[in-house]
Amino acid sequence: MKMLEIKNLHAKIDGKEILRGINLTVNAGEVHAIMGPNGAGKSTLSNVLTGREGYEITQGEVIYKGENLLELEPEERARRGVFLAFQYPVEIPGVSNIYLLKAALNAVRKHQGLEELDAIDFLTLVRSKMQLVKMDEQFLHRSVNEGFSGGEKKRNEILQMALLEPELAILDETDSGLDIDALRTVSEGVNALRNSDRSIVMITHYQRLLDYIVPDYVHVLSEGRIVKSGDKELAKELEKSGYSWVHDAPEPEG
Ligand code: ADP
Ligand code: MG
Numbered sequence: 001m002k003m004l005e006i007k008n009l010h011a012k013i014d015g016k017e018i019l020r021g022i023n024l025t026v027n028a029g030e031v032h033a034i035m036g037p038n039g040a041g042k043s044t045l046s047n048v049l050t051g052r053e054g055y056e057i058t059q060g061e062v063i064y065k066g067e068n069l070l071e072l073e074p075e076e077r078a079r080r081g082v083f084l085a086f087q088y089p090v091e092i093p094g095v096s097n098i099y100l101l102k103a104a105l106n107a108v109r110k111h112q113g114l115e116e117l118d119a120i121d122f123l124t125l126v127r128s129k130m131q132l133v134k135m136d137e138q139f140l141h142r143s144v145n146e147g148f149s150g151g152e153k154k155r156n157e158i159l160q161m162a163l164l165e166p167e168l169a170i171l172d173e174t175d176s177g178l179d180i181d182a183l184r185t186v187s188e189g190v191n192a193l194r195n196s197d198r199s200i201v202m203i204t205h206y207q208r209l210l211d212y213i214v215p216d217y218v219h220v221l222s223e224g225r226i227v228k229s230g231d232k233e234l235a236k237e238l239e240k241s242g243y244s245w246v247h248d249a250p251e252p253e254g
């Protein structure tokens, strides 16, 4: 089944064209890595997919499970099973982590026609998911991401993902700011969520994440276009030779 189809997507920020004709198809169960140099448009792509404000789509379309994703409000996308982990997770002072997690999960459950979980059932569920990312329970009662270290924020993102069980997860720079233990834990968390119904798009500048989460496909984004696609071996080539050689590839049509 096709989970996500991006067709000739063009997007602008502040009048400047950042995405210049992205084409990508992600089937259910696949893990795709999108790599590329700084400023290539990787975060722009993930922000456009999740509906962050400030981007103007000038051409193209994005189909998620047969629906026009770009017409849906961000909350609506989330309710339908799209999950975005931010490159820099936001802090929300005064809102406890457990409150936010429960609200997010119940919104998705409502969309699925399921009953809201009560406090006790929710706590049982969240505790089981916390073991997956080796997070201490005290993090439930702290304000969202406030005073969390880089590694703790990333674990918290993976916890959210484990809880929401999205159909399509978009992870932007999941490895940034992680020491090797946290990287391993986060990767184990992501790997535990891999299944034949779920698709993951991992956006990363670095190859090392892909040693832990082995993708089915690797794409190189450069100057707003996918200039090269391959399998995990492509990531290894990039690690060796950097990104400069991909510019020699002919410009794709569209
Ligand atoms: P990447 O994630 O690949 O490093 P980004 O998508 O963050 O790249 O950025 C792509 C390009 O868009 C960069 O040239 C960046 O400076 C520019 N850009 C990103 N956000 C904005 C913004 N809010 N206003 C203007 N330019 C932006
Ligand atoms: Mg960047």
Ligand code: MG
Pocket: 042, 043, 044, 087, 173
């Ligand atoms: Mg980025």
